[in-house]
Amino acid sequence: MTRAGWDRLRGPEPWTRRMLLGDLAIAAVPALLGLGIEELDNGSGWRMAASAAAVVLLTLLRRRLPAATLVVGSAVTVFLPGSFLVTTVLGWSAGRRIVGVGRAGAAFTLAFVAAVGLSVWHEWEQMQPLLMVVFSTLMFLATTVTPGLASRYWSQRRTLLSALQERNGQLMRERAMVAGQARLRERQRIAQDMHDSLGHQLALISVHTGALEVDPKLTERQREAVGVLRQASVAAMHELREVVGILRDGVEAPVPVEEPAQPAGRGVAGIAGVVEAARGAGTDVRLSVSGRPRPLVAACDHAAYRIVQEALTNAYKHAPGAPITLELRYEDDSLVVEIANGPAAGPGAGEVVSGGQGLTGLRERARLVGGMVHAGATEGGGFRVAGVLPYGAEPAGAAAVADDFGQQAQARGLRGAPPMDWSVVDRELAVPRRGPVGGLALGCGIAFAAVVLLVIVLGAGMLLVVGSLGDSMLDREGYDAVRVGESEQAVRDRLPSGENFLTAGADRKGPPRPEGSDCLALMAQEQPDSLGSDLIYRFCFKDGTLVDKQAYEVKQ
Template identity: 80%
Template sequence: MVAAVDGLRALPAGGRARPPPARAAATFVGPGETKEGGRAGARVSRVGRVDAKAKTRAGWDWLRGPEPWTRRMLAGDLAIGGVVAILGLGVEEVSNASGPRMLAGAAAVIVLTLLRRRLPGGTLVLGSAVISFLPGAFFILPLVGWSAGRRIVGVGRALAAFTLAFTAAIVFSVIDEWSQMRPVLVIVFSTLMFLAMTVMPGLASRYWSQRRTLLRALQERNGQLLRERAMVAGQARLRERQRIAQDMHDSLGHQLALIAVHTGALEVDPKLTGRQREAVGVLRQASVAAMHELREVVGILRDGVEAPAPVEEAQPAARGVAGIAGVVEAARGSGTDVRMTTAGQPRPLVAACDHAAYRIVQEALTNAYKHAPGAPITVELRFEDDSLVVEIANGPSAGPAADGVVSGGQGLTGLRERARLVGGMVHAGPAEGGGFRVAGVLPYGAEPAGVEDVADDFGQQAQAQAQAGARGRGPGGEQPMDWAAVDRELAVRMPSRSGGVAMGCGIAFAAAVLLVIVFGAGVVLLIDSASEAMVDRDAFDAVYVGEAEEAVRGRLPSGENFMTAGAAGKGPTRPVGSECLALLAEDQPSGLGTDRIFRFCFKDGKLVEKQEYEAKQ
């Protein structure tokens, strides 16, 4: 409203509007603008917090590196870093280090432990450099060496990282101890320690990692070859089944069709009697049923599924327990004395067991027709608590078996295999008092064999093919693959935990032996150096000021030793222009960190001063 009034007042006589004064536009701030400014500030604050969280998450992902870093792994790294830091604090305490130096050493250990996965080469070089100034971080060297040997990709990169770390360790050690000992001794001792504490864990870690990678690759290749073998065996099996199906369709299908056609024509012949016409009808029905079964079997062999019968054709009899009565009735119609009994409460079976029971009865009746014509046959079905028992028995043959009986000798074998696949069993053998008996036990709820059984079948077939190939070439003159030899060559296993523990113990033992050798060499060197750096009080008292320098030096050790380096300048002021020899007294004070020094100063070929004082190490 105020802005509108100002605009009206600004109209000149000509009617043209002038812009409102800049002061009014600049100084007026409405209530809505204040709220919007507050909201904008809140939005900026929220965006800033989101950016901070995103940056924190990105930094955490970078710190974890390519390996998954779980809470358990983080807790383990912190525990390892804590233990190494405590050991380092013990080293710093022995060397009388200051509090800030001890804290710096512990912080360096924790940081290097957490970064060793993301920056294995950098932590190796940094850890080798800082131990010269922070002895408390000494025990981090095996850890960063192990991590670098395992995680640095490429031999060249690993060699460069370890070389740079060795150079850093030597250079900084020489710089730190330059004023107190000889550089050659520092280089030798630092080299031995670097080999024992860094190089050896790195080599062991690299060997262990490469071995695991190689074994994992071999295991994957072995699994791939086994899968390919199963596929090849399955394809060969499928091709053979298709060939058998084609032969059955071309030969048996034609013959059964001829039988069905001729029996159908014979059935309507007016010259036949009623009994003969009934027998011919049974033959025609049997031929039609056989054609349906042949079509079903051919479909299973070709595609692995049952082929449905056309609607316009006669449907085949049920292929289960319900169809057993029809099989028995058909046998009676052919003139065979067949009796069927059922005991127990009928229970449903799964499809595979139901079909197996039907096939057992069918095959047993067929064998009785062939080998014991005219003998009475009994079919018994007993529904027990956990299984169905199917028993078919025939008495002694009433006459000789018909000539020209066709028998492949595989019927009972096929029944046993069919029952085994559904978890049952089949027994066949002579019955008491003559005759023959076939009995099958089938569970109610068993399912067909699973993938494991199929894989076993593939393996058995492949082994049989390999054995057959060892005796000669296969079809087509090609040499089959020796799968047994492939299995023996590729029988590799990943290292177990016990093997990894044993390997770790061996590496630790070897490192301990090398450390003992290094410290033993250091002790021997220290003892040898002590003889050149120590003198007893009697020798000190036997020397008088004013004696010739040559005579005094002849009775004293040379003093050229790292144990006395810099000790001559820690005592009282030396005489001007003199050259002093500082030696350690054999009777040292009881407190740690302090040495008793005997100093002899020479000038113009004579001993001009001898002093006894205590100096900090």
Template identity: 80%
Template sequence: MARTRAGLGWLKGPEPWTRRMLAGDLVVAGVLALVGLGVEELDNGSGLRMLASAAVVVALTLLRRRLPASTLVTGAALGAFLPGTILVTMLLGWSAGRRIIGVGRAAAAFTLAFFASVGLGVLHEWSQMRPLLVVIFTTLMFLATTVIPGLASRYWSQRRTLLSALQERNAQLLRERAMVAGQARLRERQRIAQDMHDSLGHQLALISVHTGALEVDPHLTDRQLEAVGVLRQASVAAMHELREVVGILRDGIEAPVPVEEAAQPAARGVAGIGGVVEAARGAGTDVRLTVTGEPRPLAAACDHAAYRIVQEGLTNAYKHAPGAPIAVELRYEDDSLVVEIANGPAAGPGAGEVVSGGQGLTGLRERARLVGGMVHAGAVEGGGFRVAGVLPYGAEPAGVEEVADDFGQRAQGLRAVPPMDWSVVDRELAVPERTRTGGFALGCGIAFAAVVLLVIVGGAGVALLVGSMDDSMIDRAEFDAVQVGAPEKTVRDRLPSGGSFLVAGAERKGPDRPEGSDCTALLARDQPSGLGKDLVFRFCFTDGKLVDKQAYEVDQ
């Protein structure tokens, strides 16, 4: 069993050979062997030669994957002696054209096969004394049945290899483009993080220092000290948030909280909304928090988005409606959490110019969209303003989608990557027009050459058929003129040679032949009018004399 597996492993060669492929090769070998048996029958082959022809066809078909050059040369050489293997050379030429590595080796293999086919063909047919006709016919048959399939197979294999290389190159370009875009984003985020740390960090540190100093100022009233405490707590919370944002911008993850600051971490979810509301109340704002429904856990991204919506809604109310009462409501519904912040009209004019970047609500909408939710903001009756967000439970961050490229390949995460300019990729992978034209011209040239060769082979076959008919046909008068008892040499000089496939086996048909005689069969030029019958003239010789001549009809 182990030897059988090793033999099959060697037989299949370097490429995978599945059971389906093995079954296909066996079917092809069987069909070619059956057709070869028919060719052998037409050539009057013996039973042993038919068996050998079938065995050679099966062996060459199975070995062509492992030994493409050797099977090509062997099949071309044996074709001169075994006509039943003539069709397998088409399969061998196709296989050798795509499996022989290197143009030089392929040309050498096909050249050696050509000389083997022509040389052995001439040697086998030397007795017919027509070497030139054999050379021409064998050459044309070799070109039509071996060279043309080999060229077509090599062209097809190279085209498939080119497409595979283009696909691999395209995938590499996608990976490199994503890597370059990721590195560019990382550098930009690091630059932004550095700018935020240097500017905002410095300003918040100053606020914290000054408010800390004011907390111990004995000249301030209790109300003022309470307000200063609120400011200090807000500056410390802002420092925590700034550190977190800088860490995310730099590394893509939240920055760790130092041990000394872990006692008062800034909550970043629904649990921290109460703290935000209490801080707003401490600053003198009338804020009411209402929670309805059964609280349910949220995904981390949704939890953080809810906190940010409340924070941004309160900030907008501080800026645009100072002194107005604010209502914050959390509603746990069946499929989502609704966060609503509503304020009434401003109680009086603002303290001064309102500084706003105009991106707060836009950022909230994008944040909610990324987790599968939505945010709505707008004015309400009575001059107030309302911000409402709907966030699903257990939603995963959006933004990763699969995009198919021109070759059907997939690339993930392209939403976060700048849109790819496929025109640039097409220009980089485009094949020059003259190359495409040259490939088309090559394919047309191969097809045209195949048609021309087939026409030439057909013409040569017709010419050979006409010549064979001349060598195997006589008139009735010539048959009657030959007398029994005449010397064999005299009779053969008057008659054609009869060496043609048209009369192959005809001498064994008809009346019994004289014992020990050597017979030659020829066709009559004037055949009977009935279809399916041939009139045959047979001459039998013994001891150098014509001992018998017969005229009889045989089935075609």
């Protein structure tokens, strides 16, 4: 039961040692300032101790019981002026932690009634009730309501930002899923078309070249050329199977066991095979490698293979019979792939089928891995293709579309190029997403504003007091000039107009008043040297005549 009670008082937030020390540090400030207030008010030792204990206790319980501590703190400050400043801390905590506008409004209203009502009741004999209500209301607004409203606004804005960011992340994840499903459907459609069309044509080429290879009418040279064509068609079928598998499932398709031929290596290691195939077809290709071979990332390795493959294909089509030189240079920071061919040895074989997009695709492929490709004619009438590829590079096309809310997607595991950074918005609003530093800074700002408002209220009160002193003070000569037995009207015409809160109730603290009389108490201009008492001049009237006048001291 003790542990359950302790857990209930501790509340939903973990009460760590760091939090306990922080609360004690927060309580120390109003407690020390409260001791000074008690000293100015001539408070006793037990009242100072009670004020400090109330401040510490209310500060520690404010997390679990924000509404109760707010009401109790507002009531306690009436009887313990030294605990007055804790209402700012309680108002800030209540505005942040009370759930629901109705409950928060009820808590602050009850605290206001307790503060103002008890103040009027406690000081009923000392001050004018209406003036006390106005002064207590201004003080409550400055020290309790203002921090509470600021805290509630800050908490709701932080919650709203967190909810918007979470909703944004959810929408981005859903959109990524929808886009991924759309891409998968399109890739499956493309894979099916490639399998049905290109696969069928390559299979026909392989079958016919296989039959032609065993034709006894062919010469040995022709049979070798047909064999090269058959091997090329088989390799193309394997590559097509790999591409279809990647498009459909995102993984390479496995090679059947009964097929002895393996897919061509699509990297720098497979360039030698491409060169040998070209030589087997009768093309003069010379390969040279310089520098110390170094490994490349997968994307760059594949790009080098495609550059060689596309350049050789262009040479076959546009310069048949021309010698080709292929050079691989491993330099310090990149691999240089250079393919050059001389002018055509003879007329072409007729119309050349070309989409005109091969070199464009090579340039884009190299750009995506951080490299470049140059292609152009040489002085001797030939053609040259050169590619520069880094050894290690991240894909340059990783920038995806910006999200609809302008938030950086990288923070949530997605890639984006946002037009707006939410961290800039947070800095502009001065509300960090995590950490107590921003809340402390905002709290200090609100506390400073509350102190400024409190100073203004006190200044206005002082001006009111100074303005009313002239209507409630009388010098000794004026007091001596008044004679008992004079008419009430004549006496009131010579005296100040009336009382103020400094003399409220002072007419009942002196000697007994004449029965049935109406008395007027005024503050003497010449006050005694002791700070704990005031000199009062009292004039009592009955039946339109001054029947008594007294000069006496009252304790403050």
